[in-house]
Amino acid sequence: DVKVTQSSRYLVKRTGEKVFLECVQDMDHENMFWYRQDPGLGLRLIYFSYDVKMKEKGDIPEGYSVSREKKERFSLILESASTNQTSMYLCASQYQGAYEQYFGPGTRLTVT
């Protein structure tokens, strides 16, 4: 079974803080994705990566950056957290050449 883990289930941060969300997968998947999910807006793609040290912007990259130093780990960084970044953050991984994505448990981030 694919196992995708995320560093925290719940996180509360203050406005202006730098926030790190980490995602680790154990299936040697090449592709990894970060989404946020908000009521009524569905899942929106923030960033994705096809390989180590590679990153591509998704639909809503503003205010975020990512890091992929190892194949199994993909980090999402909020450089200066704002209240409008309060959301559920979901990481997913995918085998290159396949289409199915497998999600981690999610991190519910609250920025106050």
Added chain:
Amino acid sequence: QKEVEQNSGPLSVPEGAIASLNCTYSDRGSQSFFWYRQYSGKSPELIMSIYSNGDKEDGRFTAQLNKASQYVSLLIRDSQPSDSATYLCAVSNTDKLIFGTGTRLQVFP
């Protein structure tokens, strides 16, 4: 027009009935279609994938695809209260998935 459209629901069905969830998509080049189940407060879980026209059955679940009509559906037979969740339709013609906003299903005893 949204790329992947689903009725938000809630769709309420009695226990034991067939639940029918529908999804339409706008990109005719789409090749891969998925259904995810998401319980409240949890992450999406892949339950079905379908790639060619017709039906695909897996236990109580049947996915149906009609590319000409740009329509994909999920049938859940013998619905159980544990099936109560939001069902997300996802469509792709690349490595990226486009998700609908989901249909909330409620199965009442």
